[in-house]
Structures are given as C-alpha cells and as structure tokens.
Amino acid sequence: MEMKHVYLMRHCQAKGQDASCRLTEKGSAQAIELAHFFKGIRIERIISSPYQRALESCRPIAQDKQMIVEEDIRLAERVLSNVDLPNWQQLLEESFQDLEKKLEGGESGAEAAARGLEVLEEAISGPCDHIAIMTHGNLLTLMLQQLNPTYGFLEWKRMTNPDVFHLMIDNGQCQIERIWDK
Template structure:
C-alpha cells in the first residue's frame, strides 16, 4: 500500500489575498507545470485560493479532469493584523510551533490541516495537491524536521515536491528545477 503525492506551490501571483490571480508570468508557469507532469494523476486537489486553482488548471485541462477544492489546503493565516515585521514573526513560528498571533493560526494547527488531507487520500493512488508556500514548508518540516524557515525562503513559484508514502514511512523529493 502506497500513496504518491505531488505537492505543488502555486505559480507567481498578483498578491496574497484569496482572489489574487496569476500574473502573466504565472500563467506561463502554469503551462510549464502542465508540460512537466507526463503521467495522469488519479486526482487534482487545490486550495480554494484563485492562484492555486489557476496554477493547476492547464494540468486539469490536459487530462480533462476536474479540480477538487479543499479549504484545508488554503494558505495559513499568520495574523489578521497587518504585521510590519511579518517576516521575522513568520520565522519565529518555525521555532515555536504553538505560537499564535492575533487572529492567526499556529504552525501546528496549519500542519494538521494539510496532514489530514494526505491521511484521507486512498492507498495506491497518485494525487496532485496545489497549495501555498507556508503550508508546503510546514508539511516538509512535519516529514523531515531538518526543514525549516530557510527552506521556506528558498521555495520558488511554482515548486513541486514528490511525496511517497509506503508502509507508514514518508519520503520527500524536490522535483522542480529553480
């Protein structure tokens, strides 16, 4: 019994809000993503954010598939307040996984969301998950504690990680060239 999951960080977008679409460069990147995948997955599941859905839309069109959406793949909310020092505040959440800023979500809570999606996937399937950088990096850290803030800061738009789960063990490999 095994699962093959490709976790995709969305392509370049015009902003961070849920309705932010891809830039022209992001649309080109989405087409490159579609060309990158040469084997049809069983499912494509995306964050409800527009930029994530648009990132896998050419891929879904290529194989005439529907994109399922799952709110558990949405980007983590660091805080509902505008944090001028958000970068440093985010860094700290990679060290203190329970830290929560006003209106925000702890690293542990966000990690639990994406892990719950993965746990519900059926065995012997392949799935593409379209999500966001912070959530992706928390998943990587969950699988391998050596991942951290520096790895988040080195992610690209888009980015692709292959996650293989077999016999209760997970292996992760970065598949996207910078």
C-alpha cells in the same frame, strides 16, 4: 498497500496574497509550464486550495489530464496574523521554531499543518496512488516539516513559485524529493 505518490505543489506567481488574487502573466505561463512538466507523470486526483492563484496554477494540469480539480478549504494559506506586521518574516521564522506560536487573528503552525496533513492523510488512505495537491508556500513547508523536521523557514525562503515536492509513501515511510528545478 501500494506505494503512494503525492506531488505537493506551491502555486505559480500571483498578483498578491488575497484569496481572490489571480496569477500574473508570468504565473499563467508558469502554470502551462507546470502542466507540461506533469505530461509524463501519472496523476489520478488533483486537490487544490480554493484560492484563485492555486486553482489557476493547477487548471492546465487538470485540462491536460481531463480531470476535475477538487477544492479543499483546508489547503488555504496559513494566516500568520490579521494585522499588518512590519517584522512578519522574523515572526514567521519564529513560528517555524515554535509551532504553537499564535499571533493576533492568526493560526499557529501546528494548527495549519494539522489541517493540511488531514487532506494528505485522507488522500493517501483513498484508492488513488498518484495524487497532486496544490497549496501555498507557508502551509506546504509546515506540512513538509511535520513529515521531515529538517524543513523550516530556510526551506520556505528557498521555495519558488511554482514548486513541486514528490512524496513517496510506502508502509508508513515517507521520502521527500524536490523535483521542480526551474
């Protein structure tokens, strides 16, 4: 099996958290900057969360590379809870330490990571060796945590909009490098 290169990306700055929220003006500029970043990087396939902010973040990359963006609902952001939680950051931190923790109307970290990793595993088992995946901060961090347990809440807090992690997968071994440093 060839070495696989996967670029796990977090979307650009958005106007909000709802699935229909679009990018801000700054976010739209970031999406163009992201496409510029990928100019010299080979991409054979782009898979994205169907959320508007994710699609708008990867569309310029797809246009530059004359590709279509495949939407996959499994890349949607994790729902921590469907009720308003004033202490949501504390609960989020706890959910990174206890992946089975599940809040009202929400999804556990383990459940979210499993669906995100399903997309990743299907992508790397396919014929493409250079794959871009656009998702959201919480889900992306949970996926990284499953690949390398040193990732967690602090890495989520340090993540930027956008952000890019390069996964190099060879013979079942995965190296992770954060390559976005803007």
